[in-house]
Amino acid sequence: MSQLVPAQASPSYQWELTPTGSTAQFRGLSAVSKDVAWVGGTGGTVLRTVDGGKSWQNVSPAGASALQFRDVEAFDAQRAVILSIGTGEDSRIYRTADGGKSWTETFRNTDPNAFYDCLAFNSNKHGLALSDPVDGKFRIAATSDGGKSWQVQPTAGMPDALPGEFAFAASGTCLVAGPGRTAWFATGGGDRPRVFRTVDGGKRWTVADSPMASGDAAGIFSLAFRGPLFGVAVGGDFLKPTEAVKAASVTSDGGRTWKLVPADKAPKGYRSGSAFVPWAASTVVAVGPSGSDVSYDGGRSWKQFYDGSFDSVECAGHGLQAGCWASGAKGAVARLAH
Template identity: 80%
Template sequence: MKTLRIAALAAGVLLATSQLLPAHAAGASGGHRPSYQWELTPTGSTSQFRGLAAVNKDVAWVAGSAGQVLRTTNGGKAWQNVSPPGAETLLFRDVEAFDARRAVVLAIGPGEDSRVYRTENGGRSWTETFRNTDPNAFYDCLDFNNSRHGLALSDPVDGKFRIAETSNGGKSWQIQSTKGMPAALPGEFAFAASGTCLVAGPGRTAWFATGGADRPRVFRTVDGGRTWKVSDSPMASGPAAGIFSLAFRGPLYGVAVGGDFEKPDQAVKAASVTYDGGRTWRLVPAEQAPKGYRSGSAFVPGTLATVVAVGPSGSDVSLNGGHSWTQFSDANFDSVECAGHGPQAGCWASGAKGAVGRLTR
């Protein structure tokens, strides 16, 4: 099933939530076309960039096929090829950057194809800091709570999802015991689609999302990944369906997007929201959901509850925390990430054929 998936993919707490985000909040999406749009920033690459790290409006990193990693420090006017040497056969699917110089990239695949590289000098040199030696493990995504603590997620091994942890910014990784991990469902896995199948929150909180089984689920931890609780989701699931991306604002309010990547133009139970840190999820009705399968999502900095979701058939925005969505672009992107504060805040998207865009309005 994992082989099928690779082939298919390759071709603070808010204020009182009930007060802040009512089901039909004023200013909800719909009624007018949002003014957001993507400004393309040519990269000169033909790689598919599913890995994306936004630092601010000027600095971003992308990572993708053919072992390629690019970096910009001038808002996308120019991109530098800073790929790790000898990585041409690897599939990079996630990158997490702390600033313009420090970044960690994840290569996916079975066995030793799953690796982590780290740079401290803007990609002039890289150190391989993790190589998976278990032929049954397959790492999908990683994320950091801060510049030191991070987690990487593997599909189930011996019936349980596996977590690797770092406490030194990715310089070294330790495989965690699965004693505190609930059992996986038959056929359950995570999607290495945009680097957001696992997301880290404040403190030691983190969540990861799944698909592939008879129902999608969201796992959550509050102790840095040592113990996990799991909740069912009302979204679609199946061999090519599930939750592809999570986005959280603070420890309680979150959005999940996904659907069925074999039906990219259909919103097949494609979005849901949570008010309680992922313990329960509310399905977004089809008429208010994103207009197709979506693989990436992110909250927009400087807004109260604006969320952007991207996928191969277009991009959608929600102005009310994910309750309703409006498509604003038909551009093909796989990943979206936002970062920065005030005038330095920015959102980026990346995808096939070297495409990278900056969100403008």
């Protein structure tokens, strides 16, 4: 695979806010195209747009107002899977096939020690859900039917968790899926952040240390990959949102090793979400409460282009249908203009 190269010209980026009519905090986000996106958030809120954000439909599941939806994985305008987070039975997965008119609960966690953080799908059928450690190991639930059913996986192939280690349910991107049956998840909370990798759909995992910051409120909050090799990790300390505390790193070998981005080239603060844009091979966007940054060289250097707050960013689509979306507090959802 060829090396990532910077774009010949660096376009200017800006967020165009769309009126959602909601005050929920949207950490769950799924981009389908420049026209179609889904968001999930506090108060059991799920919204959907099919017209580029001109209008949003409230498609929240009935009876879910006590839940926080922190991840959304949408396949198109009709089919989506959503994850609510929390200890015990607050961690649930719902699925819709009719644009959110009706939802089916397809998974409810019954282990009081488990806490599911994020979802990721390799395809319309194969997906994984990640829980914080139970009995010293991170837990994976897997689906092979598009989220209609989930099976908690054996942990024999999962490395031991570090003391205090967990994943951050900040943007739905602590777990990301790659080509084939590849997936990665990132951690914090321990004495060092780490990135776990599977190539067999979550049965067996390897783990690599990261040079980024870790601590009670610090670690890797988001991963983004372009293909099987090139990846970016962003994070920092969410209690220090304006400080770039070892807040970004990059990999060119599929997550086996990670190189820290120097402070003078890193994002300008703690970042909770990241995504490669579809139209430029080396361009990555990162968002957080103190601003948004863009990298034109695969994450090696970053430039802030927005000083407002977002929690999540996702990109999807091809050609003229490609689009990037961001979401966050007080009902904020925006589309990326470039």
